[in-house]
Amino acid sequence: MGVDDILGLFNYWMVIVLMMIGLYTVVSRGNLVKKIVGLNIFQTSVFLLYISMGKVTGGTAPILTGKPEVYSNPLPHVLILTAIVVGVATTALGLALVVRIKNAYDTIEEDEIQAADDEKEFGDAAAAEDGRR
Amino acid sequence: MSIAAVIDISLLVFLGLTAFAILKLRALFAVVMLSSVFSLVSAALLVHLDAVDVAFTEAAVGAGISTVLMLATLALTSRREKAPTRSQALPLIVVFLTGLALVYGTLDMPRFGDPQAPIQVHVAPKYIADTQSEIGIPNIVTAVLASYRGFDTLGEVTVIFTAGIGVLLLLAGFIREPEGLRVQTMDHHLVLRVVTKMLIGPIMLFALYVQFHGDFGPGGGFQAGLIFASAFIIYALVFGLENARKAVPGRAVRLLVACGVLLYGGVGFVSFLFGKNYLNYSVLGVDQVAGQHLGILLVEFGVGLTVAAVMVSTFYAFAGQNQPISDEDW
Amino acid sequence: MIAAHLPILQVVVPLIAAPLSVFCRRGSTAWALTFGVSIAALAISMALLGQVLDRGTLSYELGDWAAPWGIEYRVDAANALVLLIISGISTVVLPYARVSIAHEIEPHNQTLFYTCYLLCLTGLLGMVITGDAFNAFVFLEISSLSTYVLVAMGAKRDRRALTAAYTYLVMGTIGATFFVIGVGLLYMMTGTLNMADLAERIPAIGANRTLVVAFAFIVTGLGLKLALFPMHLWLPNAYAFAPSAVTVFLAATATKAAVYLLLRFLFTIFGTTFPTFEPTLTYLLLPLAVIAMFAASTVAIFQVDIKRMLAYSSIAQLGYMVLGMSFATVTGLTSTILHLFNHALMKGALFMALGAVVMRFGDATIDTMRGLGRVMPWTMAAFVAGGLSLIGMPLTVGFISKWYLVAAALESGLWPIAVLVVASSLLAVIYIWRVVEAAYFDDPPEGVTAGEAPPALLIPTWTLIGANIYFGIDASLTTRVAGEAARVLLGTAS
Numbered sequence: 001m002g003v004d005d006i007l008g009l010f011n012y013w014m015v016i017v018l019m020m021i022g023l024y025t026v027v028s029r030g031n032l033v034k035k036i037v038g039l040n041i042f043q044t045s046v047f048l049l050y051i052s053m054g055k056v057t058g059g060t061a062p063i064l065t066g067k068p069e070v071y072s073n074p075l076p077h078v079l080i081l082t083a084i085v086v087g088v089a090t091t092a093l094g095l096a097l098v099v100r101i102k103n104a105y106d107t108i109e110e111d112e113i114q115a116a117d118d119e120k121e122f123g124d125a126a127a128a129e130d131g132r133r
Numbered sequence: 134m135s136i137a138a139v140i141d142i143s144l145l146v147f148l149g150l151t152a153f154a155i156l157k158l159r160a161l162f163a164v165v166m167l168s169s170v171f172s173l174v175s176a177a178l179l180v181h182l183d184a185v186d187v188a189f190t191e192a193a194v195g196a197g198i199s200t201v202l203m204l205a206t207l208a209l210t211s212r213r214e215k216a217p218t219r220s221q222a223l224p225l226i227v228v229f230l231t232g233l234a235l236v237y238g239t240l241d242m243p244r245f246g247d248p249q250a251p252i253q254v255h256v257a258p259k260y261i262a263d264t265q266s267e268i269g270i271p272n273i274v275t276a277v278l279a280s281y282r283g284f285d286t287l288g289e290v291t292v293i294f295t296a297g298i299g300v301l302l303l304l305a306g307f308i309r310e311p312e313g314l315r316v317q318t319m320d321h322h323l324v325l326r327v328v329t330k331m332l333i334g335p336i337m338l339f340a341l342y343v344q345f346h347g348d349f350g351p352g353g354g355f356q357a358g359l360i361f362a363s364a365f366i367i368y369a370l371v372f373g374l375e376n377a378r379k380a381v382p383g384r385a386v387r388l389l390v391a392c393g394v395l396l397y398g399g400v401g402f403v404s405f406l407f408g409k410n411y412l413n414y415s416v417l418g419v420d421q422v423a424g425q426h427l428g429i430l431l432v433e434f435g436v437g438l439t440v441a442a443v444m445v446s447t448f449y450a451f452a453g454q455n456q457p458i459s460d461e462d463w
Numbered sequence: 464m465i466a467a468h469l470p471i472l473q474v475v476v477p478l479i480a481a482p483l484s485v486f487c488r489r490g491s492t493a494w495a496l497t498f499g500v501s502i503a504a505l506a507i508s509m510a511l512l513g514q515v516l517d518r519g520t521l522s523y524e525l526g527d528w529a530a531p532w533g534i535e536y537r538v539d540a541a542n543a544l545v546l547l548i549i550s551g552i553s554t555v556v557l558p559y560a561r562v563s564i565a566h567e568i569e570p571h572n573q574t575l576f577y578t579c580y581l582l583c584l585t586g587l588l589g590m591v592i593t594g595d596a597f598n599a600f601v602f603l604e605i606s607s608l609s610t611y612v613l614v615a616m617g618a619k620r621d622r623r624a625l626t627a628a629y630t631y632l633v634m635g636t637i638g639a640t641f642f643v644i645g646v647g648l649l650y651m652m653t654g655t656l657n658m659a660d661l662a663e664r665i666p667a668i669g670a671n672r673t674l675v676v677a678f679a680f681i682v683t684g685l686g687l688k689l690a691l692f693p694m695h696l697w698l699p700n701a702y703a704f705a706p707s708a709v710t711v712f713l714a715a716t717a718t719k720a721a722v723y724l725l726l727r728f729l730f731t732i733f734g735t736t737f738p739t740f741e742p743t744l745t746y747l748l749l750p751l752a753v754i755a756m757f758a759a760s761t762v763a764i765f766q767v768d769i770k771r772m773l774a775y776s777s778i779a780q781l782g783y784m785v786l787g788m789s790f791a792t793v794t795g796l797t798s799t800i801l802h803l804f805n806h807a808l809m810k811g812a813l814f815m816a817l818g819a820v821v822m823r824f825g826d827a828t829i830d831t832m833r834g835l836g837r838v839m840p841w842t843m844a845a846f847v848a849g850g851l852s853l854i855g856m857p858l859t860v861g862f863i864s865k866w867y868l869v870a871a872a873l874e875s876g877l878w879p880i881a882v883l884v885v886a887s888s889l890l891a892v893i894y895i896w897r898v899v900e901a902a903y904f905d906d907p908p909e910g911v912t913a914g915e916a917p918p919a920l921l922i923p924t925w926t927l928i929g930a931n932i933y934f935g936i937d938a939s940l941t942t943r944v945a946g947e948a949a950r951v952l953l954g955t956a957s
Contacts, residue, residue: 007138008244013236014145019644020232021152026633028224031214033161033206037168039636040199041152044175046644047191051184053651056253057246061183062273063350064265070248072183073257074273076650078282079597080187081274082289083643085355086604088194089296090636092447093611095206096303097629099454100615102210104622109215113626121767238648238676255654255664259532284525284534288589288601291478295582295605298485299612302575391482398479404527411471412526 011052018045030110032101036094043087050076050083137181144178159214161207169200185351186274193359198444201366205451269422270348270429278353279429283412286432287397289355290439297390297443304450305383322371329371336364344437348426354433358440365441366448374452386446393439397432469514470523470536473507473546474589474602476500481581490565490573497577498557504550504588512543516947522594530594531657537594541948544800545591545723548807552715553584559815559923560708566822567706568616576616583609583712587720596646596732597656599724600639603688607635610717614705620825627700634697638687645681648673649732661732675739681728682743689721691748691785692755695778702774707818710770714777714814715807722784722803726796730952735791749789753883755782760890764897769827770817772894773810776853779887780806786884787868790875796949797942798867804941805852805860808934812927813849816842819916819924832898834907842916843902845924850895852931855888859935863942 022045025038054073062074098108105113151171158164172195179188243250260277268276278286340361347353369377404413414428415421465472480500487493514521515538523536538546560580568576586606590599611632617624650656652673653664668674683694690698698718702710733740759778766772780802787799819842820827820835836843852859865884872881915921934941 005244008246009239009242011141011145011245012239012242014142014149016232016235016239018145018148018152019235020228021149021156023231023637024224024228025152025156026637027228028217028221029156029214030217030219031161032629033203033210034164034214035633037155037164037203039633040168040195041155041171042637043640044172044191044195046640046647047187048175048178048182049644050647051179051182051187052245053243053250053252053647054184055182055246056248059183059246059248061185061351062261063185064271064273071261071273073252074260074277075252075257077184077187077274078277078285079656080184081190081278081355082285082292082597082601084187084190084194085289086292086601086639088199089292089604089608090632091199092202092296093299093303093608094629094632095202096300096450097611097615097625097632098206099209099451100303100618101625101629104618104625108210111215111218117623117626234676234679235644238673241672241674242651251652251654252650253654256531256656257654280526281528281533285598285601287478288598288605291481291582291585291605292601292608294482295579295608295612298575298578298582299608302572302579302612303615387485391485394482395479398475398482401475405468410524410527411468411475414526 012049015045015048015052018048032098032108032110033095036091036098039094040087040091043083043090047080047083050080140181141178144174144181148174148178159216161212161214162204164214165200165203165207168203169196172196172199186272186353186356189351189356190359193356193363197363198359202447202451205448205454209451209454267421268425268429270426272348272350274351275347275353275429275433279432280412280414280425283401283414283432286436287401287412290394290397290436293443294390294394294439297439297446300447300450301387304454305446325371329367333364333368336367337361340364340441344433345430347433348429354436354438355440358437358442359444361437361441362444362448365445369448369452374449378449381445383446383449386442386449389442390439390446393435393437393442396435396438400428400431400435466510466514468523469507469511470521470538470592471525473504473511473550473592474536474585476503476507477581477585477588481578481585484574484578484581487574487577490570490577491561493574493577494557494561494564497581498554498561500581501550501553501557501584504584505547505554508543508546508550511538512540512547512944514538515540515543516944520951531655531660534598535594535657535659536592537659538592539948539951540944541726541800541951542591542723544804544944544948545719546588548719548804549584549587549591549716552712552807552811555811555923555926556708556712556715559711559818559920562917562919563708563818563822564706567619567708569619572616576613579609579612580709580712582606583613587716591720591723594658595656596649596658596661600643600646603642603724604639606717606720607639607688610713611635613709613713614701616709617704617706620706620821621704623700624704627697627704631697631701634687634694638684638694641680641684641687643684645677645679645684648677648680652677658727658732662734665733666736670738674737678733678737678739678743682725685721685725685728689718689725690778690781692751692759692778692782695755695759695781698778699771699774702777702814703768703771707814707821711811711814711818714773715811718777718781719803719807722781722799726788726799726952729788730791730796731954735953741791744789744791748785749880752782752786752789753880755779756786756883756887757890760887760894763894764890766894767828767830769829769832769898770814770821772898773813773817776891776894777806777810779891780810780853783864783868783884786880787871790871790877791953792871792875793946793949793953793955794867794874795871796952797945798864798871800945800948801867801938801941802864804945805864805931805934808860808927808930809849809852812845812924812931813853815920815924815927816846816849819920822920823914823916829897829901832901833905834902834911836899836903838907838911838913839915841921842924845921845928846902847895847899848928849931850891850899852935854891854895857935858932860931860938860941862935863938867942 022042344357418424589602
């Protein structure tokens, strides 16, 4: 693998690092808002992956100027415009759920929610046992 | 190394540092601000990669509406993340392996910027070559977005519509104090009041420019909708939600949300009358180019309408949650 | 003239109805609109299936832009059947939903609830009918986002619906993003997003590490969406705490659409000759499917909440579907597709019966079930009939599914797998029996009087039970269509 290969793939590797920081934030953090921020970083990095593949060296933005020019590929741009919209839609819904969860549980930490649910669950099960006896 | 590569690499490194800081910080206010920075720097990188329309949208979404919603959520929930209690080993291994798999996948990729890469020689060249004669507008991204792949964009409007309806279902019927909204206004700040009044007009004017200039330059319905909504949100923040609701009541916003989708979907049906397939705009005008032009104008307007209305209605729903955001909180 | 536009009408009719329903002032008007649209969608999918069986694959180019430059809808036997399942179940669920949703959702939210339901229907139909990989993602997201909201609407009964919806949102978004990464890599190597075009270009590239990674990400992403063990963690709570009618609709349709997409990507787009195709099926999907059959069924036995018990049972049943496809034979795929259809009928009926219990008693724990055989005789009889179908008794659709699955395993020379399929059915006997025992051999708690569910709930439930028995006795139609779909997917259609 030569220097050209490394330079030619560096962009993708950096984007992968960004994607993985985002994904790690989602799966490792217990705070519900932090998870949504992680999802945002994960998705934004995927956008960068798509746009990177459309770039042509020496190209320009795909808006016709009338002069003969090299244009970067417009299709990834179109796809990512759609994906950004999907991303913001997910963020809005996720945050609305977080607000409702805070209201129902008085916390937005996964561990504390889990503890509250377990208590209710095993409380229920114990009550069911009592009812049977 | 060329200057372009240096810019590219430094922006990517900066993004990496920002993402890492977001992972590590536990003060959520700082996290949200950094996530906004992440979006802005991404937007800069997107411009550098020739994706001007995408950059515009990413800046408006990431640094704009997402940040507003996240700040509203923090105001309603909590500002600090608790320290993680569980072992982080399994997530780290899973994520590391996923990343490794992706790096493995890059080895056979065409090199960055290669003009002979498969995506540069199949499908896309037709858009570049034929947009002028078939659609007749200079912005190829708008041509593909609104016509060649116009159905994806109808799906996109439906996605944002879904989010708008979802937020309403989750939050709007859920106001905690029955006597209504009590969001504190900021109109006692003279500077804010004057500056806001001066800004709102130009912002709305700019939104209209972005809406109708999308055929020629970067922009279009989605970006315009976001900008238009932001003017409105600024008004509501400074002069209070009640005044904003007087200007545009919640139910009206809800109907506008629906109207945008109906306009887009409805334009698609017109072609049936002429025996053409769904979303064929060519039948709308005297010739193909005129028809495509009108079709794109109409559907972009539908997009802008729904996006602006969804953003305003989502803001109403979050702000209506009645946890006054006061100056001292921050 | 309209006949030529049926493929797009299948999706656009519910899509346009969604914003229209926002204008309804009352929940009942919105319901009527939704029900009408659902009937129309069912009629369209029946007509489409008829056209496909007569004339073969249909193609519809949106905006008259030729594929692969524009987006193409492509209908063949495989997706025509899935469309029929989705619109058919929707049409049976809606009469049930009218009463059950009026009971479970606050009045001021009912109009928008149906808007959301229509969006979910649109998304599912759109992701199944499309012939474009990226368009599939867009409609997948429409269905997912609306599903998160529909699940969260169960919060009036139990706040855990909110956390279930949040978990589903996070896992679902990770799954969808993996799918998008995969599609992006495919696009990068081929330059196209059109499924038929992809199917032509991928074999021409040959061994390529980028394509292998694309394959892995698409399988993982869709695996998350279809709750393939061990990526099923979002499913049990989502099904357990969603409003009853939503559980019925999702259990019968949502994972099915994801299974279909996986089939389409594995068999049509990558194809059996793709380098990682066989190892993935034999060494990954087959073992995971078998583990799902046993692990999920075992967990189901220990559930207190019967809705959650059936949710775990669904994960096991998805195991049967994935097992069938892992053989990569006509019989194997026939069993998968048959089970897509049959499982929708049985789980639909079972969740409907439980929904009636929830409506009367507020929950469906094993304790609530005590003595219900006498309290709600018709509801419980439906539960027993659905349970028998789930176990795989002869004269029910469950038997037909198991029969084809066992035959497929034997045909591939994997008799131990055939034994495991039969053995895992015994676990279903155990968890269904627990409910039957409580319902028929325990006395109802004091103060509980006999009181059947209203006909509005019973009639849809028994309609599905009737279908379980009808297609269990005369399976000629379903096996013919499933066989045709299997041959289309394997590329051996006549």
